[in-house]
Amino acid sequence: MSLRYAKSEEFLARARKTIPLGAQTFSKSITQYPFGVSPYFVSRGKGSKVWDVDGHEYIDFISGLCSVTLGYADPDVNAAVAAQLEDGTIFTLSHPLETEVAELLCEVVPSAQMVRFGKNGSDATAGAIRIARAFTGRDRVLVCGYHGWQDWYIGATARNKGVPQATRDLTHVFPYNDLPALEKMLAAYKGEVAAVIMEPMNVSAPAPGYLEGVKALTHTAGALLVFDETITGFRFALGGAQELFGVTPDITTLGKGIANGFPLSAVCGRRDVMQEMEEVFFSFTMGGETLSLAAAKATIGKLRREPVIATMNERGSRILAEVMNLIDKHGVGHFASISGHPTWSFLIFKDVDGTNAFEIKTLWMQEIMERGLLSVGTHNISYSHSEADVDALLAIYDAIFPILRQAVDNRAIRQYLKCEPLEPLFRLR
Secondary structure, eight states: OOSTTHHHHHHHHHHTTTSGGGSSSGGGSTTTSOTTSOOOOEEEEEBTEEEETTOOEEEESSHHHHTOSSOBTOHHHHHHHHHHHTTOSOOSSOOHHHHHHHHHHHHHSTTOSEEEEESSHHHHHHHHHHHHHHHHTOOEEEEESOOOSSHHHHTTSSOOTTOOHHHHTTEEEOOTTOHHHHHHHHHHTTTTEEEEEEOSOSSSOOOTTHHHHHHHHHHHTTOEEEEEETTTBTTTBTTOHHHHHTOOOSEEEEOGGGGTTSSOEEEEEOHHHHGGGGTSOOOOTTTTOHHHHHHHHHHHHHHHHSOHHHHHHHHHHHHHHHHHHHHHHTTOTTTEEEEEETTEEEEEEOOBTTBOHHHHHHHHHHHHHHTTEEOSSEEEOOTTOOHHHHHHHHHHHHHHHHHHHHHHHTTOHHHHOSSOOOOOOOOOO
């Protein structure tokens, strides 16, 4: 047992008796955090910081899996939720907040003309695919990126256990920034594709004209274009990546940062497409839950009122530039690189002779967490991240990059590890 993480490990053993993997989310479980060098339970969060059950403080660059855009326990969001709590959370009839937040989304998201709410991003993506199939009368779906746990998508990944083969056969993965590959796939399933769904950007930026080309090819094929902006929405711009890149899809899915971590998602888009939901069944007892809607109203209001996204961009741009400088300074470019958008960037490790990316990542995680930094390879910026937080991240990288280089170059990485290395869950992006 680790002395540093003793309480976390004790609670993990307790949790695994009643919860598979001991966590509700794969990304928070032992599949992503190496046992012996990781915390597993957080007791509280405030701003950019969280505290684990052993009492250690961390600067959190995971930000609730990108769902926290303002910071933990944001006072404006908390006040709105507390006020609504006095009036109730769920009712026999709809609440005006449902319409008010839908109207806000239609004001700020370019593609949004009508809106329906869910609780998780997977609700929204599954709803988008269902209405696309209803609208086009077709069944096949082409995907690029990560789109949640539902059968229609996860069946196309290595995590397809329990998904019927007939469902798996209807989803096809295409590579990012490769228009010829998409064109070839659309041609192979001519007249059968209902939707092309993609994250408009994740690790790499779209090549000039790429998103425009995807839209043109999709429409020529008679399919609908869906942008999964579960992460990029309210992060890349107020109106998401579609606003940033100037390409408007037919349907958009939103989640995570829409309510600063309260459980809410949305599927929105063209009026004629969204009207399919008057017949297509997309219905939740908690779809109109008011605390999350109050949180969304307060979050979007703050995003419009204060320089949230500009500040996030500024902090993240500094990370992108200065981490690249540190990679050069310490000569670790043969196994490490950084890419992505300033508000959602990726520190990427690759296999080299004598070791693999997961061993390197495990050592990196071991060292950063011991120094009070939480990350799983991304820098998910929130408005609460300060210049001092960025300074701390850079100082930690400056200290551990030489350790990584020594371990890798001497082929001695196992000697540096105090745990077993991570193994791949499945490749998301």
